[in-house]
Amino acid sequence: MLVETSAHGSDLPARPRVSGGRVHDDAPDTASNFVRLAELPHGPERDALRDELTRAWLPMAHRIAGRFRNRGESLEDLRQVAALGLVKAIDRYEPGRGAFESYAVPTITGEIKRHFRDRMWALRVPRRVQELRNKVRIARRELTESGSGATASVADIAAHTGLTEDEVNAGLEALESYSTLSLDAEMSASEDGFSLADTIGGVEEAYDVVIDREAAKEGLRRLPERERTILYMRFFEDMTQSRIADQLGISQMHVSRLISRCCAKVRAEVLDQDARPQRRGGGRSG
Numbered sequence: 001m002l003v004e005t006s007a008h009g010s011d012l013p014a015r016p017r018v019s020g021g022r023v024h025d026d027a028p029d030t031a032s033n034f035v036r037l038a039e040l041p042h043g044p045e046r047d048a049l050r051d052e053l054t055r056a057w058l059p060m061a062h063r064i065a066g067r068f069r070n071r072g073e074s075l076e077d078l079r080q081v082a083a084l085g086l087v088k089a090i091d092r093y094e095p096g097r098g099a100f101e102s103y104a105v106p107t108i109t110g111e112i113k114r115h116f117r118d119r120m121w122a123l124r125v126p127r128r129v130q131e132l133r134n135k136v137r138i139a140r141r142e143l144t145e146s147g148s149g150a151t152a153s154v155a156d157i158a159a160h161t162g163l164t165e166d167e168v169n170a171g172l173e174a175l176e177s178y179s180t181l182s183l184d185a186e187m188s189a190s191e192d193g194f195s196l197a198d199t200i201g202g203v204e205e206a207y208d209v210v211i212d213r214e215a216a217k218e219g220l221r222r223l224p225e226r227e228r229t230i231l232y233m234r235f236f237e238d239m240t241q242s243r244i245a246d247q248l249g250i251s252q253m254h255v256s257r258l259i260s261r262c263c264a265k266v267r268a269e270v271l272d273q274d275a276r277p278q279r280r281g282g283g284r285s286g
Helices: 031-039 044-066 075-092 100-119 127-145 154-161 165-175 206-221 225-235 241-248 252-281
Strands: 003-005 011-013
Touching: 031 044, 044 075, 044 100, 075 100, 127 154, 127 165, 154 165, 206 252, 225 241, 225 252, 241 252
Parallel strands: none
Antiparallel strands: 003 011
């Protein structure tokens, strides 16, 4: 019987070549070991056999990991993920339900794909959109190989994949979500280059107005109705103090005093409210 020795030193019988089927050199014949593993109770002997099976099939896991190289993840990390998938396959495999390789390959492949789906996206997008991205990416590659990729439009990709144009656009947008660009990235190679952050708007002064209005809202509600009316006429209807005085039948000087007094009262309440947390935090301890 042929015997092949793994890189880790375990001797396992080589899988005989089967005509009509594709058998890889890294697929050892371990059927009897899996039957024995299923019969052994949990303990040191079972753990040792499980480790031996893992070492024997690890080259196959590494081969599968190699299919996913150059996709933004290091080969070493991919091999670690594939090894995890291999261990899961060994633990879940039931002898008598087909060859271990037929069960392990999709298990390991699925583990690697989940790794890409869950860990490698810079922005979290729904799984359906990720699948659209993959279809669009493959379609663009196939169209490029056929000579029409450079000018392939959304309609071309839709016709090639059987997707709608809206689905193609969603997939194209997802292509940009796989990796992100730092806000500090320079957008120009010249000496006057600017960063991406420099292109994203600026300070919005209206925000301060919104904050001030929200802070003063409670104080304004507590003012007497006449004072609220005067402030509304002055600051929201832009009426002069003289016109307000005429409408209310009071002097312009009195309107001026009321406005000043109301504003000072509301301002004091806002400042007092802002200072309260600090006073509570700085209070004397027991």
